[in-house]
Amino acid sequence: GAGVSQSPSNKVTEKGKDVELRCDPISGHTALYWYRQSLGQGLEFLIYFQGNSAPDKSGLPSDRFSAERTGGSVSTLTIQRTQQEDSAVYLCASSQGRTGDLYGYTFGSGTRLTVV
Amino acid sequence: AQSVAQPEDQVNVAEGNPLTVKCTYSVSGNPYLFWYVQYPNRGLQFLLKYITGDNLVKGSYGFEAEFNKSQTSFHLKKPSALVSDSALYFCAVRANTNAGKSTFGDGTTLTVKP
Numbered sequence: 001g002a003g004v005s006q007s008p009s010n011k012v013t014e015k016g017k018d019v020e021l022r023c024d025p026i027s028g029h030t031a032l033y034w035y036r037q038s039l040g041q042g043l044e045f046l047i048y049f050q051g052n053s054a055p056d057k058s059g060l061p062s063d064r065f066s067a068e069r070t071g072g073s074v075s076t077l078t079i080q081r082t083q084q085e086d087s088a089v090y091l092c093a094s095s096q097g098r099t100g101d102l103y104g105y106t107f108g109s110g111t112r113l114t115v116v
Numbered sequence: 117a118q119s120v121a122q123p124e125d126q127v128n129v130a131e132g133n134p135l136t137v138k139c140t141y142s143v144s145g146n147p148y149l150f151w152y153v154q155y156p157n158r159g160l161q162f163l164l165k166y167i168t169g170d171n172l173v174k175g176s177y178g179f180e181a182e183f184n185k186s187q188t189s190f191h192l193k194k195p196s197a198l199v200s201d202s203a204l205y206f207c208a209v210r211a212n213t214n215a216g217k218s219t220f221g222d223g224t225t226l227t228v229k230p
Contacts, residue, residue, distance in 0.1 A: 031216055042122075042222035043160075043206065050216055091160065101216050102148060104162025 002026075004108035006092050012114045013082055021077040021111045025094030031101060032075050034067060037110070038088040046090075049075065050098060082115045089113070118143040120209050122221035129197045129228055137192040137224045139207030143214075149190040150208040150218060151181055160206065166190060177201070197228045 005024040034046040045059035069075040093105035151163040164175025166183040208218040
């Protein structure tokens with residue numbers, strides 16, 4: 001597609017429920033990133049996929065968080081047993097190749113998650 | 117390890133005046149440095165980058181940034197601010213040895229008043 005597409009744009013869920021957030025990167029971009037933007041805080045790195053390599057999961061805050069990328073394209077971020085502190089905007093970005101990020105990430109519009 | 121500091125949560129300037137948004141960084145190895153902008157109700161957009169070469173880099177919308185290795189800084193500048201420059205600005209860094217993953221600062225809100 002022309003840009004990075006994320007869905008849903010807004011999600012309100014009850015504490016304890018599981019949620020899935022979807023990211024569709026730019027076609028041909030082999031690198032995909034998930035970041036989290038909490039109110040009053042910067043972007044927090046969550047996970048990075050590069051081609052067929054094992055993902056860098058070093059930013060996932062707990063084992064309730066997981067992500068997968070199917071067929072080297074679409075990615076799903078899953079949060080199990082959501083907590084109120086999970087409320088944030090979840091941003092997905094993509095770039096081309098191992099050094100494509102040197103041209104800057106292309107970000108999606110994000111998913112605003114609210115846990116009530 | 118890599119980190120970024122944006123020491124100012126907010127910067128206020130009058131339209132037509134020069135603006136500076138500060139950023140300092142820490143990395144092991146050589147840094148790749150980036151500025152991104154987030155306009156209200158819009159996604160993050162790449163603004164400019166320093167990879168190598170000239171310390172002064174120019175980007176979109178008349179913005180520029182100066183890489184200063186001795187001070188480990190990469191301040192964003194614009195000679196004459198516009199009201200439409202009002203937005204949230206993020207500095208990011210990645211070590212040249214740390215493939216792909218950039219670390220972002222906490223952001224600085226720039227408000228340009230007419």
